[in-house]
Amino acid sequence: MTGAPSPDRRRFLTAGAAVLGAAASAQLWLPSVARAAESPLPEGVFSLGIASGDPLPDGIVLWTRLAPDPLHGGGMPDEIVPVEWEIAEDERLRKVVRRGTAYARPEYGHSVHVDVRGLHPGRSYWYRFRSGGRISPTGRTRTAPHPHARGGSLRVALASCQNWQHGYFTPYADMLAQDPDVVLFVGDYIYESTPSSAGPRRHEGTGEPYTLVQYRNRYAQYRSDPDLAAMHANAPWVVTFDDHEVDNDWAGEIPQDPDKQSHDAFVARLTAAFQAYYEHMPVRATAIPDGPHIQMYRRLEFGRLVRLNVLDTRQFRSDQVTSQAAAEDPALTMLGAEQKQWLLDGLHGSPARWNLIASQIMMAETDILPGDGKLWYYDAWDGYQVERNALLDGFASVRNPVVLSGDRHLTMISDLKKDFADPSSDVVGAEFVGTSISSNGDQDQAAFHAQWDPLKADNPHWKVIDAHRGYHLFDIRRDGIDARVRAVDTVVAPHATASTLATLRVETDEPGVQVV
Numbered sequence: 001m002t003g004a005p006s007p008d009r010r011r012f013l014t015a016g017a018a019v020l021g022a023a024a025s026a027q028l029w030l031p032s033v034a035r036a037a038e039s040p041l042p043e044g045v046f047s048l049g050i051a052s053g054d055p056l057p058d059g060i061v062l063w064t065r066l067a068p069d070p071l072h073g074g075g076m077p078d079e080i081v082p083v084e085w086e087i088a089e090d091e092r093l094r095k096v097v098r099r100g101t102a103y104a105r106p107e108y109g110h111s112v113h114v115d116v117r118g119l120h121p122g123r124s125y126w127y128r129f130r131s132g133g134r135i136s137p138t139g140r141t142r143t144a145p146h147p148h149a150r151g152g153s154l155r156v157a158l159a160s161c162q163n164w165q166h167g168y169f170t171p172y173a174d175m176l177a178q179d180p181d182v183v184l185f186v187g188d189y190i191y192e193s194t195p196s197s198a199g200p201r202r203h204e205g206t207g208e209p210y211t212l213v214q215y216r217n218r219y220a221q222y223r224s225d226p227d228l229a230a231m232h233a234n235a236p237w238v239v240t241f242d243d244h245e246v247d248n249d250w251a252g253e254i255p256q257d258p259d260k261q262s263h264d265a266f267v268a269r270l271t272a273a274f275q276a277y278y279e280h281m282p283v284r285a286t287a288i289p290d291g292p293h294i295q296m297y298r299r300l301e302f303g304r305l306v307r308l309n310v311l312d313t314r315q316f317r318s319d320q321v322t323s324q325a326a327a328e329d330p331a332l333t334m335l336g337a338e339q340k341q342w343l344l345d346g347l348h349g350s351p352a353r354w355n356l357i358a359s360q361i362m363m364a365e366t367d368i369l370p371g372d373g374k375l376w377y378y379d380a381w382d383g384y385q386v387e388r389n390a391l392l393d394g395f396a397s398v399r400n401p402v403v404l405s406g407d408r409h410l411t412m413i414s415d416l417k418k419d420f421a422d423p424s425s426d427v428v429g430a431e432f433v434g435t436s437i438s439s440n441g442d443q444d445q446a447a448f449h450a451q452w453d454p455l456k457a458d459n460p461h462w463k464v465i466d467a468h469r470g471y472h473l474f475d476i477r478r479d480g481i482d483a484r485v486r487a488v489d490t491v492v493a494p495h496a497t498a499s500t501l502a503t504l505r506v507e508t509d510e511p512g513v514q515v516v
Contacts, residue, residue: 041081041132042068048223050129051232052141053239053282054300055182057121060141060236062087063282064129065111066104070220071204073213076110083112087119087127093138097125104131109216109279121146122303139233142181149303150353151478155180157235158472160242160360160406161188161436164222165199167491171437171470172227174486174498176234178473183235184308186406187242187360188439189277190215190222199441200492208247210269215276223280232282239281240296240310242360242407246273249379251317253292267292297339299346306476307352309343311335313360321383327376334384343391347398353478353508354400361407363388364414364431367458380407392418395428400508402481403431404472409443411435411466411485413504414459415512423460430506430513432483434472438491443467463515464502481506483513 047070051063062085069075086099098118104110112129119125122145129136145152157180162169175183195203209215223229243249247269248256255261261269270292278287278294286295297312316336321327335343347355357363362380369375376382395401396418403416416429448467456462468487475482483504488496503516 039081039132041066041134042075043134044068045076045132045134046129046136048220048280049229049232050127050136050139051282052127052139052236054284054298055142055144055236055238056117056300057144057146057303058119059115059117060087060119060125060143061282061284062114062116062127062129062139062141063112064136065109065279066131067110067220070224071217073216074109074220076104076106078106080105081110081131083129083131085112085114085127085129087116087125087141089123089125091126091138091140093126093128109212109276111279113283113285115284119143122149122152137233141236144301145303145305147301147303150305152303152305154182154302154306154474154476156404156474156476157183158186158404158406158432158434158474159183159437160186160434161409161439162222162228163188163191163193163436163439164201164225165191165193165196165203166441167200167438167469168494168496169225169228169437170488170491170494170496171486171498172225172231173496174488175471175473176227176231178486180235180473182302183231183237184358184404185237185239186358186404186434187240188244188406188436189239189241189281190218191244191439192218192247192273193244210265210272212272212275215272216279219276219280237282238300238308238310238358239283240312240358240360241277241314243314245277246270246314249320250314251319252315254319256320297342301352304351304353305478306354306356307346307350308356308358309346310358311343311360312339317384321378323378324374324376327378327383327385330386332384333387334381335387340387340391344394347394347401350399352399354402354476354481355398357401357403359403359405362405362412362431362433363392363403364412364416364433364461365420365459366412368455370454370458389419392416392428395511396426398429400506401429401511402506403429405431405433406436408433409436409440409467410448411464411468411470411472411501412462413464413483413485413502413513415461415463417461420461427461427512429511432472432474432513435466435468435470435485435487437471438469440467440469442469442490442492463513464504466501468501470498470501479508482516 067074274289366377381388412433419425470487
């Protein structure tokens with residue numbers, strides 16, 4: 001994969017919505033006899049757009065969901081509907097390399113997850129769907145490099161935390177122009193909060209989602225954001241969830257407010273939330289939920305350049321920590337024993353130059369007590385310090401570990417220390433905590449710096465902290481990672497101006513991150 005778009009890719013991007021509209025009215029690829037036999041579907045059946053995800057050297061997941069009435073359960077008949085798909089080597093879809101029929105089933109919200117195989121590594125492809133006489137927009141995706149490819153580059157965009165009510169998803173318009181090879185989304189794709197008129201947009205419904213239909217409606221509303229839809233249609237995504245896809249600050253099978261949600265009620269809510277998550281994400285069938293459980297931690301390879309370890313820091317964690325003593329309890333876990341061993345095995349056995357860890361929550365220390373003593377941010381890895389410190393100790397023997405996180409609604413870029421209690425401790429890695437797409441809205445920058453700047457002396461490992469909305473962009477090559485913090489001037493209006501707030505560099509085999 002390459003960070004610089006080819007001329008063909010640039011033409012596709014600049015055409016924008018016009019290309020998508022033209023493709024939707026392009027040639028039908030089914031014989032007229034077959035078309036005549038189809039049951040017609042209403043306009044807007046592809047209202048939720050299209051997406052791709054989890055790229056392999058020879059494969060990709062293609063996604064859509066049929067939903068002509070998206071905010072009211074979808075509006076599809078209670079029957080299985082065939083959906084034709086095709087994927088081609090050119091944007092006009094004249095050089096089709098794979099095609100077939102998937103079946104949109106009512107029990108999965110008429111979503112479609114096509115696991116296409118037999119593709120060439122490191123190549124762009126274009127795809128679309130057709131059903132009931134309707135044709136989807138055309139999307140572009142890209143496979144991972146050959147497993148033994150050592151050179152080249154990979155452009156990754158890191159995103160998280162998009163609250164519909166706090167603002168428009170304007171950072172995606174700039175991300176689209178930057179043309180990443182893959183988008184890594186590390187949590188809070190939706191927010192389960194009740195509707196409010198305090199922000200620029202209002203959540204659908206009348207309260208928090210608890211049922212499957214309610215979660216479907218919430219996802220459908222988020223999918224209607226045009227900038228988010230365009231970004232999904234132009235690059236493969238690798239996704240994982242945090243808390244707001246279900247319930248704020250949940251852990252395992254424990255809700256935020258167990259006095260208000262019984263165990264059985266919360267298990268039912270988990271089941272509904274995971275089902276809706278699967279239905280709306282471009283993930284493989286391995287992620288089909290089993291009741292209140294879903295397999296989300298997984299590993300993706302991008303040649304010998306990058307190994308990406310995607311974590312699940314919600315399903316297996318001990319209950320939310322609320323005290324200093326609990327934060328240092330060796331019995332508490334963020335990952336669970338099985339996932340922790342899986343991560344360690346994958347890191348120490350990696351053939352890749354760069355070992356990326358996608359963690360929903362921040363790994364570096366946040367000491368929010370000025371002066372002597374410590375006061376930690378418990379929802380992050382600070383609340384599970386024994387396990388975190390053991391991982392950091394292991395990072396010392398891992399080649400180029402870099403953690404990519406979200407959750408904080410802030411940019412917080414840090415050196416990872418072997419022992420945060422010792423300021424002279426070795427640096428063993430780097431962490432980029434990406435800011436939010438829209439959560440917290442247009443934050444008061446003066447108030448932010450008045451609160452956080454006095455804490456820098458107690459957190460010398462911080463390299464950059466900032467409270468603008470946006471995302472992080474990484475150009476990864478064998479000799480280093482060049483990172484940019486991309487920010488927009490507003491999310492309370494549907495259009496924004498983007499700029500680079502900070503540029504950073506991680507050198508190969510030199511742990512830590514440097515401000516350029």
